[in-house]
Amino acid sequence: MNVITIERKVLEKNDEIARLNRALFAQHGIFALNFVSSPGSGKTSILERTLEHLGGRLKIAVIEGDVQTDLDAQRVAQYNVPVVQIVTHGGCHLEAKLVYDALNRINLENIDVFVIENVGNLVCPANYDLGEAMKVVVMSTTEGEDKPLKYPGMFRNSTVLLINKIDLLPYVPCNIEKLRRNALQINPSLIIFETSCTTLAGIPEWCDWLVEKVPIAE
Amino acid sequence: MHELSIAQNVIEIVQQNLPPAPHPGVRSVKMKVGEMAGVVIDSLEFCFSAIIPGTPLEGARLEIERVPVVAHCRRCEVHFEVDHYAFVCPSCENIEIEVISGRELQVVEVELLDEKVGAV
Numbered sequence: 001m002n003v004i005t006i007e008r009k010v011l012e013k014n015d016e017i018a019r020l021n022r023a024l025f026a027q028h029g030i031f032a033l034n035f036v037s038s039p040g041s042g043k044t045s046i047l048e049r050t051l052e053h054l055g056g057r058l059k060i061a062v063i064e065g066d067v068q069t070d071l072d073a074q075r076v077a078q079y080n081v082p083v084v085q086i087v088t089h090g091g092c093h094l095e096a097k098l099v100y101d102a103l104n105r106i107n108l109e110n111i112d113v114f115v116i117e118n119v120g121n122l123v124c125p126a127n128y129d130l131g132e133a134m135k136v137v138v139m140s141t142t143e144g145e146d147k148p149l150k151y152p153g154m155f156r157n158s159t160v161l162l163i164n165k166i167d168l169l170p171y172v173p174c175n176i177e178k179l180r181r182n183a184l185q186i187n188p189s190l191i192i193f194e195t196s197c198t199t200l201a202g203i204p205e206w207c208d209w210l211v212e213k214v215p216i217a218e
Numbered sequence: 219m220h221e222l223s224i225a226q227n228v229i230e231i232v233q234q235n236l237p238p239a240p241h242p243g244v245r246s247v248k249m250k251v252g253e254m255a256g257v258v259i260d261s262l263e264f265c266f267s268a269i270i271p272g273t274p275l276e277g278a279r280l281e282i283e284r285v286p287v288v289a290h291c292r293r294c295e296v297h298f299e300v301d302h303y304a305f306v307c308p309s310c311e312n313i314e315i316e317v318i319s320g321r322e323l324q325v326v327e328v329e330l331l332d333e334k335v336g337a338v
Contacts, residue, residue: 002242002330006235010227010249010323093220124220127256127323152303153256156317186303188313 014128017096021131024103025114031214032114034130036154037138038147039120042164044072045197046138046206047115051079053200053207058112058214063102065094065119072117082106093124096131112214122151134159141165142172145179148186155186160193162206167196221258224323225265229275231325236274242331244278252285252322254303259284278328287320 025032035043051060061082064072073085084102086094099116116132118125137158139147142165148155161183169176183190195202232247251257259282266280287300291307292314306313
């Protein structure tokens with residue numbers, strides 16, 4: 001029997017480039033966030049409300065990942081922040097190399113926070129390290145309280161959970177306490193904010209947390 | 219559907235480890251896939267079989283070992299299998315636990331065909 005031992009991680013190439021991205025962020029003192037969620041949970045809206053609320057308190061740059069169109073980049077560009085759109089043409093997640101290439105198209109000087117808005121998908125993006133400091137998972141009240149149990153990998157790997165569209169709670173059968181319990185069962189150290197991009201509930205709390213978290217270079 | 223790009227990575231890694239041609243071809247590729255690796259096994263097997271024709275792996279079988287999610291309790295030091303993603307120590311109910319396996323996605327080894335079976 002002729003066996004060749006390999007013992008190599010399948011995603012080692014991605015992890016290697018993610019390390020380069022991480023080093024690049026560190027070199028420029030940038031705090032990088034990987035925003036993940038299902039399609040339509042409100043990642044882009046939260047980003048817009050965050051940019052509005054912060055009003056320049058942090059200098060933010062954005063990478064938008066979408067399967068098609070640069071519509072999200074157009075939305076974010078209205079806030080006069082550097083933004084690069086990555087169109088994956090069918091790809092269901094961002095990979096470190098796509099982010100690496102995008103970083104080469106942005107001036108990284110004087111940026112405090114890099115938001116990488118991933119493709120809407122709660123499965124695949126959990127596996128691909130992009131070099132971020134943390135993942136922020138967004139889910140909305142319309143998605144049902146069992147979502148964390150159905151997609152444990154993503155909730156386990158995230159640091160922050162934003163429960164969005166809480167203004168819809170009176171109209172949807174979502175038990176928010178149960179949702180929190182489910183999320184904390186998967187990841188007891190999750191930091192949770194309840195937000196609404198319509199009433200702006202929770203946006204100031206989330207932004208304050210972010211400001212406190214980011215080591216701003218003097 | 220990231221299983222397709224995973225299958226492509228697997229083939230690339232195997233090819234980097236094959237002896238220089240001509241070699242007898244590949245009988246099987248052994249992988250470890252954690253229960254929490256976010257990979258659908260059927261889909262990975264399908265993608266693998268769909269893209270190996272025309273490569274040195276043509277005809278190879280994919281053998282997958284599933285790795286359960288196992289955690290270590292930092293308080294009472296027990297190891298336990300995480301059941302239904304309940305990340306709580308079953309003996310002391312502590313939530314300060316460390317996941318020690320279950321996220322593997324690894325190419326372990328390849329087995330080559332016998333010399334006489336045919337050359338690639």
